[in-house]
Amino acid sequence: MQVVDPHVHFWDLDSHRYPWLDDPGTSFVGDARRLKHNYLPSDFLADSGDIDVLKVVHVEANHDPADPVEETRWLQSLADAGQQRGNAKHRLPEAIVAAADLSAPDAADTLAAHAVFANMRGIRQILNVHPNPLYNYVQRHYLRDETWRANFALLERFALSFDMQLYPSQMEEAAAVARAHPGIQIIVNHAGMFVDRHSVAGYREWRDGLRALAALPNVTVKISGLAMFDHRWTIESFRPYVLQTIDTFGVERAMFASNFPVDRLFASYSDLWHAYAEIVSGASDDEKAALFRTNAERIYRI
Template sequence: MQVVDPHIHLWDLKTHHYPWLANPQTSFVGDARDLKHDYLISDLLREAGEVEVLKVVHVDANHDPADPVEETRWLQGIADGEGRSMPNGIVAYADLSADNAEAVLEAHAGFRNMRGIRQILNVHEKPLYDYVGRHYMREPAWRRNFALLKRHAMSFDMQLYPSQMGDAAALAHEHPETQFIVNHAGMFADRTSPQGYRAWREGMRTLAACENVAVKISGLAMFDHAWTVESFRPYVLETIDTFGCERAMFASNFPVDRLFGSYGALWSAYASIVADATDSEKDALFRRNAERIYRI
């Protein structure tokens, strides 16, 4: 199986600071203590086994927020050296609410493999699921700085919950020339009630109505630690049906999802779920969409 993986994370604890790994905790995502070790391109490719990884996109690994450009500098150095051009695309961190947001974006833009920005947006009424505790998309300063992405032809990776999808769709409509990518199939956290399912489904449809919004089918194991092909199936198929095969792409979220299964098992699950798709649809979901959307 050949794949382009548009959502991986790397870290080197010997040379860089990752606050969440300095004092790892257990959360709904899993036990971060099991991730407190270096994870490099060589580790990913070794774990891939029989899965042939053609290209990868690195998404910010919650590196030291005081120096987000250092992560991009490090990743570009890997790509230019022993990484065999990997990571082929870099999605970096920038705090778009900060006074120095413009300078940070300018610095990121100076690296050849830089493609976009992710700033985690997840807000939830339950402390267990809340990441940032504030609604960035509603803040005037954040919104002003968001407009700077267009200047550098940067995409925006949206990590959010269904309750935030209305705000996100409005933002996408305001910036039709910016490519948006929904992370982790919309992070369907509230899956124990019909209302929660309805909020996810309708929110995803609202986002999919924006032609400049795509989605990554990834991170499902964060909410389904004992996952099976059948437990993944409804979320995968609903997401593909909502966005279509030309705006959806499979991704691993490794090494985070490695807490709940192997790289090969994850990609085999995706392949099993879409076994009856056409060859062209499979090519789009596993390879072509990631290459096109991230320009790699």
Template structure:
């Protein structure tokens, strides 16, 4: 089967610094100690098995925050090598939009041919186990002011957050209707032990889907389901597609993070099994076309 993988990470620990991999630990997403090794393009393609990887979108991998542009420079250099076949075909770069130097960083990222957008992780949670950043960036005036600059460079925004933040994100999306948003990891439904948690995810996703400039990636589900099966993934996949529609949903692997809990081929075949009843055109959109259109690749 052929795929456009809209969410992968690469890193070279020999030449670049990734603070989270310097002294990795165990968290709800798994044991990061098992990720403390180089993960390069050949590594991903080498374990693809019978999956025909047509194109790739590289999403920032928490590179050294002191020099996020260096990650973009490196990923572009990987793409520019003849043997890489142009992969990664798109780059989602890192920038702290609350920082004074954000405008300069956006300009620098935009100078690379494959840059299509940026991501800044926004996840905040009352439970410290799940809290990523400890502050509500979307509420900060400087962050919102710099966010408006994405339009200048034609950049999209990869939206990684929790359901409790989706109402605020929908307000942001409506305020920037000319900026495209991609919800990461199917909205990161973390509070799975309560009816209220499910409702927060379902209603939050519907609020975001009501914004025509927002799409979603079905990825990262294994971070919350370490023993996943086709049947355990099925309700989240189908609910997400039902909410956003086939035309605004794309599958992705989140490799190598989700590699902790299964193989590349097994994950893609699980997705394929879940949507087996879809039409040929719908499958093409979910597995290839939507990602190509969103990231202009």
């Protein structure tokens, strides 16, 4: 199976700092203590097994926020050096989605510094805030911050997309941001992170939030990270979320991704991709090509 994987993370604990791995613990998304080790392109290729990974998009790995550009510099050096696998040389990652604090007064300078690197394509700033503090990734409602919203507009100046990681309860506000900036490509991460999945109200909030975002032509979605909320997943437990997401956005604006090595806590690389393939086995060859390869290539310009 050939794929373009639009959501992976690398880290080198020997030469860089990732605060979340300084003293990792357990949470609703798994045991981060099992991730406290280097994860480099060579490790990723070893994990890929029988999956032929054609290209990769690296999404920021919560690198030291004091120097987010250093992560981009390092990733570009990895891509330039390349990794040999058999007879093929992989220039991983082919695209970089970097970190930036859009609420900071120097956000424009950070974006300009990122933009000089050839593989730079976008920004992710995690937005996840939840009524239950257990699920918070951050402690601020960035979507409601005036400075953040003003600096969001800078992404268009630098020709950068935005990877949007949020919860369903934030989707209406996110849709307003997307509506105000039709020239900025937005990619919803992890199928909208449906965390409140044990109630009818939670399902409706996720479904309706996806619909609000999908109504905007500049918004797309990555189907990934499902195992973070379903540690004992099966193909059948994934199926309704995958199909609902594809139905909402359409085949032309959805793409599969691995979220490796985070989802490695719950699945092998091969098992994840074969599960996706089984769920959409009835799709046409063109639809499968879009979901597994060509949408990611188009959206991330690789």
